[in-house]
Amino acid sequence: MKRLIYGLLGVGVLAASGFLIQRALSDGLVYFVLPSEYAAEPEQYEDRRIRLGGIVERGSIDFDDRELQLAFQVTDSLETYPVRHRGTPPELFQENTGVVVEGRFEDGVFVSDNLLVKHSEVYEAPAEGQHIDLEELKDTLQ
Amino acid sequence: MNELSLGPIGSASLLLALAFSVWSLIAAWVGAVRRDAGLLTSSRLAGVATFLAMSVAVAVMEIALLTDDFSVSYVAETSRAANPVWVKMVTLWAALEGSLILWGWLLSGYWALLALRAPNTPLRPWALAVMASVQTFFVLVPAVIAPPFEVMNPVPADGPGPNPLLQNHWMMAVHPFLMYLGFVGLTVPFAYAMAALITRRPGSEWMLQTRRWTLIGWGFLTAAIVTGGWWSYEVLGWGGYWAWDPVENVSFIPWLTATAFIHSVQVQQRRHMLKAWNLALIILTFSMTLLGTFLTRSGVVSSVHAFGDGPVGPAFLAFFVVVTVISLGLMAWRWDQVRDRADLDHPVSREGTFLAGNVLFLAIAFAVLLGTLFPLIVEAFTGDKVTVGAPFFDAATLPLWMGVLGLMGIGPLLPWRRARWQTLRSNLTWMTGVGVAFAVVAAALGMRGTYPLLTVGLIGWNLASFALLLTAAVVPRVRVGTRSVVQVIGDYAFENRRRFGSMIVHLGVVVMAAGILGSSGYRVDEQVRIEMGETHAFRDLEFTALNTFVEQTEYRIGAGATVRVERDGEVLGTLRPKINSFFGQSMDVPTPDVLYLPLYDVYLNVGAGVREGQDFVILRVVRSPLISWIWVGGVVMALGTAYALTPSRRRERETLSAPEGSQTA
Numbered sequence: 001m002k003r004l005i006y007g008l009l010g011v012g013v014l015a016a017s018g019f020l021i022q023r024a025l026s027d028g029l030v031y032f033v034l035p036s037e038y039a040a041e042p043e044q045y046e047d048r049r050i051r052l053g054g055i056v057e058r059g060s061i062d063f064d065d066r067e068l069q070l071a072f073q074v075t076d077s078l079e080t081y082p083v084r085h086r087g088t089p090p091e092l093f094q095e096n097t098g099v100v101v102e103g104r105f106e107d108g109v110f111v112s113d114n115l116l117v118k119h120s121e122v123y124e125a126p127a128e129g130q131h132i133d134l135e136e137l138k139d140t141l142q
Numbered sequence: 143m144n145e146l147s148l149g150p151i152g153s154a155s156l157l158l159a160l161a162f163s164v165w166s167l168i169a170a171w172v173g174a175v176r177r178d179a180g181l182l183t184s185s186r187l188a189g190v191a192t193f194l195a196m197s198v199a200v201a202v203m204e205i206a207l208l209t210d211d212f213s214v215s216y217v218a219e220t221s222r223a224a225n226p227v228w229v230k231m232v233t234l235w236a237a238l239e240g241s242l243i244l245w246g247w248l249l250s251g252y253w254a255l256l257a258l259r260a261p262n263t264p265l266r267p268w269a270l271a272v273m274a275s276v277q278t279f280f281v282l283v284p285a286v287i288a289p290p291f292e293v294m295n296p297v298p299a300d301g302p303g304p305n306p307l308l309q310n311h312w313m314m315a316v317h318p319f320l321m322y323l324g325f326v327g328l329t330v331p332f333a334y335a336m337a338a339l340i341t342r343r344p345g346s347e348w349m350l351q352t353r354r355w356t357l358i359g360w361g362f363l364t365a366a367i368v369t370g371g372w373w374s375y376e377v378l379g380w381g382g383y384w385a386w387d388p389v390e391n392v393s394f395i396p397w398l399t400a401t402a403f404i405h406s407v408q409v410q411q412r413r414h415m416l417k418a419w420n421l422a423l424i425i426l427t428f429s430m431t432l433l434g435t436f437l438t439r440s441g442v443v444s445s446v447h448a449f450g451d452g453p454v455g456p457a458f459l460a461f462f463v464v465v466t467v468i469s470l471g472l473m474a475w476r477w478d479q480v481r482d483r484a485d486l487d488h489p490v491s492r493e494g495t496f497l498a499g500n501v502l503f504l505a506i507a508f509a510v511l512l513g514t515l516f517p518l519i520v521e522a523f524t525g526d527k528v529t530v531g532a533p534f535f536d537a538a539t540l541p542l543w544m545g546v547l548g549l550m551g552i553g554p555l556l557p558w559r560r561a562r563w564q565t566l567r568s569n570l571t572w573m574t575g576v577g578v579a580f581a582v583v584a585a586a587l588g589m590r591g592t593y594p595l596l597t598v599g600l601i602g603w604n605l606a607s608f609a610l611l612l613t614a615a616v617v618p619r620v621r622v623g624t625r626s627v628v629q630v631i632g633d634y635a636f637e638n639r640r641r642f643g644s645m646i647v648h649l650g651v652v653v654m655a656a657g658i659l660g661s662s663g664y665r666v667d668e669q670v671r672i673e674m675g676e677t678h679a680f681r682d683l684e685f686t687a688l689n690t691f692v693e694q695t696e697y698r699i700g701a702g703a704t705v706r707v708e709r710d711g712e713v714l715g716t717l718r719p720k721i722n723s724f725f726g727q728s729m730d731v732p733t734p735d736v737l738y739l740p741l742y743d744v745y746l747n748v749g750a751g752v753r754e755g756q757d758f759v760i761l762r763v764v765r766s767p768l769i770s771w772i773w774v775g776g777v778v779m780a781l782g783t784a785y786a787l788t789p790s791r792r793r794e795r796e797t798l799s800a801p802e803g804s805q806t807a
Binding site: 003087089 | 485486489501505508509512513516520526527528529530531532533534535536537538541542669670671721729730732749750751758760762
């Protein structure tokens with residue numbers, strides 16, 4: 001009898017922690033997408049925190065060193081989105097380099113609070129007019 | 143190169159260590175099966191010989207690093223001639239191959255010590271055989287799978303130096319060392335647990351013989367995790383100490399299971415229960431260190447510390463599978479011996495709280511493991527790339543931590559078997575009263591939110607528990623004798639090393655909880671721009687940018703700003719955050735500067751590179767309340783562990799316990 005009660009208690013505790021974990025996972029999961037993937041189904045990521053990865057568009061960087069606002073465009077050669085980031089650009093941040101920004105879309109602008117430069121020797125920017133291998137880009141950035 | 147080349151000597155000593163280890167393994171198993179004393183002695187001596195050969199390998203690598211012998215592949219890949227001596231020394235564990243030699247060396251050191259010092263019990267031959275088997279894997283990896291002593295041809299003139307993040311702080315000399323001492327220390331109880339299963343002696347014997355090893359391993363692991371947190375705080379530049387990064391998580395999971403283990407073994411020692419549970423916990427602890435090493439050394443999970451891919455990851459995966467299957471299989475095979483026959487007398491008892499605490503620790507470990515592996519699972523099934531961030535880990539583990547803090551206060555006050563309701567009620571009243579008072583004061587001071595107030599309440603609850611524990615121990619003795627209170631407390635602490643040590647460790651946990659609460663709930667993190675010579679007000683502080691500077695040494699350039707920190711016109715200190723560039727490395731390393739104060743830290747990091755003649759500086763300012771309490775709490779925990787380890791006169795008496803299956807009086 002005692003064993004049964006302890007067994008039931010154990011199952012109860014497990015179920016409770018399972019519930020906690022499940023709830024935490026559904027809130028804490030952050031998807032990593034490329035701009036074109038986001039464009040394909042924006043409603044799926046609505047009001048969700050996501051990680052957006054891509055290449056910093058040439059000539060798009062604008063850093064206001066009074067207000068400490070950084071603005072640039074991130075692209076995967078198919079789709080391009082404007083990004084606004086509060087804070088200074090990291091050391092290795094430059095045009096045509098891979099970046100991952102974390103945050104959410106607000107009125108078509110991606111508002112980021114975390115900017116990571118993915119400087120990789122593997123990735124090479126494509127020549128003008130050429131498309132990027134999206135799979136490869138995603139693997140490089142992840 | 144010349145007649146005496148270090149590479150071949152290093153390779154030879156690793157192969158020699160492998161040969162000794164393999165011989166020891168064979169001699170140990172055969173000797174244990176045949177009860178052949180000669181073979182067993184030979185095996186033990188071979189264990190010592192393995193340690194000596196591994197020591198030669200470590201010494202050769204250190205000589206190669208210190209003499210800039212770039213004909214050795216590991217030196218060519220990770221060292222740099224212009225680096226200072228201490229960096230060259232710690233470069234031994236700055237990359238994968240070297241850190242594996244260190245691991246193998248420390249393991250062989252523990253093994254040799256065990257071979258020489260362990261009392262001759264029925265368990266010893268088998269425990270040493272298991273140690274020899276584990277050791278063989280840890281020599282096989284550097285000797286064959288990831289050899290660090292390859293001869294470079296042509297010999298490069300210089301190398302790139304270690305990862306700049308590792309060169310940038312002296313803590314890198316300490317933290318990995320502690321981590322490996324912890325992992326390796328917990329191999330000893332694992333080996334004795336296996337021996338207990340093999341010999342069908344799953345009683346308390348194996349844990350009594352390894353009590354000190356377990357505590358030492360746990361203490362080092364605790365110290366390693368805390369120093370690792372401090373390292374991230376001082377180096378990574380975001381003002382935090384724990385990011386739920388996979389590498390952090392996989393060191394934390396064995397700590398959680400080991401913490402559960404050091405509590406539940408006491409239940410078996412006192413009450414002869416939880417035999418299977420304890421065996422499973424130590425198996426889990428050991429196999430989790432292997433799984434963690436696989437995950438972080440194989441590039442399977444992306445992490446700031448990942449060492450990249452190679453054959454080492456699969457080797458660890460294979461070893462993890464083999465160890466887990468064999469040890470759990472052995473346990474299943476011996477199920478008849480390990481299952482419990484005694485029952486819990488009453489859940490409101492010391493063992494009841496230990497058991498509940500165990501369940502919580504395991505649930506936390508499971509949540510952390512799940513969060514770490516979840517991106518892999520999702521990608522395997524859906525192809526989506528996801529990350530599991532801090533919000534998951536906080537949400538999943540915070541309620542469980544609250545339970546742990548609650549049990550930590552009540553558990554030590556409860557007697558074994560069954561609590562007397564009257565004592566319990568008076569204790570609970572005091573603790574709840576103090577806890578509620580703490581929470582009310584915190585709320586009056588403006589603290590909001592369930593978890594923060596609950597944490598404050600639980601801190602009060604635990605402080606009351608300490609007071610009650612001390613009172614219960616001391617008051618009767620003061621009444622009886624003629625000695626003063628201080629003398630009595632001193633005597634009590636001296637005579638009850640384990641109990642008093644555990645109280646100190648728990649006190650450290652309380653201090654740390656306060657630090658975690660303050661620094662994660664109430665930190666202020668902002669970027670500011672300050673013109674040179676001007677003052678910027680930030681909360682109750684004032685920052686004055688004094689100048690910018692560029693300083694150069696032989697191996698790096700640092701560029702930063704000098705900033706004076708004042709409060710109410712009083713100068714608190716001058717900070718010099720900068721960005722270091724190491725020659726030979728493309729990555730620049732932010733080097734924050736921290737003003738450590740008792741109530742909060744002021745943490746400054748240069749936000750954007752400082753150029754020569756620049757008339758302003760952009761700073762990231764983080765003000766974290768109580769964050770230094772985390773490090774203080776860690777030190778207290780380490781001291782408590784060390785205190786519990788000092789030899790005690792009462793040790794023999796404490797191990798006496800009620801006969802198996804006896805019922806409550």
